Amino acid sequence: MDSCQERLQQGLSALGLPLAEAQQEQLLDFIRLIAKWNKAYNLTAVREPLDMVNLHLLDSLAILPHVKPPSIADIGTGAGLPGIPLAICLPDCHFTLVDSNSKKTRFVQQAVLECRLKNVIVVHGRAESLQPKVLFSTVISRAFASMSDILRLTGHLLADDGLLLAMKGQVPEQELAQIESDYTVISLNVPGIDAERCLIRMEKQKHG
Numbered sequence: 590m591d592s593c594q595e596r597l598q599q600g601l602s603a604l605g606l607p608l609a610e611a612q613q614e615q616l617l618d619f620i621r622l623i624a625k626w627n628k629a630y631n632l633t634a635v636r637e638p639l640d641m642v643n644l645h646l647l648d649s650l651a652i653l654p655h656v657k658p659p660s661i662a663d664i665g666t667g668a669g670l671p672g673i674p675l676a677i678c679l680p681d682c683h684f685t686l687v688d689s690n691s692k693k694t695r696f697v698q699q700a701v702l703e704c705r706l707k708n709v710i711v712v713h714g715r716a717e718s719l720q721p722k723v724l725f726s727t728v729i730s731r732a733f734a735s736m737s738d739i740l741r742l743t744g745h746l747l748a749d750d751g752l753l754l755a756m757k758g759q760v761p762e763q764e765l766a767q768i769e770s771d772y773t774v775i776s777l778n779v780p781g782i783d784a785e786r787c788l789i790r791m792e793k794q795k796h797g
């Protein structure tokens with residue numbers, strides 16, 4: 590794990606994210622837990638903790654400057670990505686992590702306990718069936734669905750001035766051609782990842 594810590598520190602400084610030692614420890618605890626549960630639960634195709642530093646932790650944290658506080662939903666969170674790393678780094682924001690797969694939400698609940706997170710609730714359910722009492726200022730997803738499905742399944746979760754953030758690999762030109770909403774494409778530089786990464790950003794009033 591020493592090399593993970595080193596790689597994390599290098600990545601965080603490349604992202605310009607100075608994090609307290611305790612937060613870095615929480616991030617490393619999280620990937621230790623994924624690696625442990627992955628053996629039985631098959632949570633992610635990434636199996637090596639060192640690779641998880643870049644592909645899971647830093648990839649998730651690359652969007653941190655774009656998140657709008659105070660209430661964030663991560664839809665189709667899977668093993669808690671990007672929700673758990675973001676929640677560790679934004680302790681004043683409230684996170685709701687949603688997945689329809691109970692095996693995944695059981696893991697995420699355990700991660701919340703073991704990473705000592707007080708700002709996260711985990712919901713087992715389908716995005717389209719959620720009826721939150723208070724709507725979210727940001728709805729995030731990574732590798733969840735096509736742009737039109739993201740809008741269809743999660744649009745009702747956004748507050749009036751809310752932000753929809755979809756994390757994608759290459760710019761999904763075909764998916765974007767199929768939607769009518771205004772959007773901005775933000776290209777992301779994730780330390781240690783050669784492949785393209787982008788964030789599609791939409792403001793609620795522009796598609797609501």
Ligand code: SAM
Nearest residue numbers: 665666667670688689690714715716731732733
């Ligand atoms: N966001 C994670 C990541 O990037 O590693 C997981 C991505 S995984 C490809 C997509 C996840 O979306 C799966 O865990 C699946 O169970 C969940 N999912 C699919 N349809 C859903 C829905 N309608 N509501 C909530 N979760 C859903």
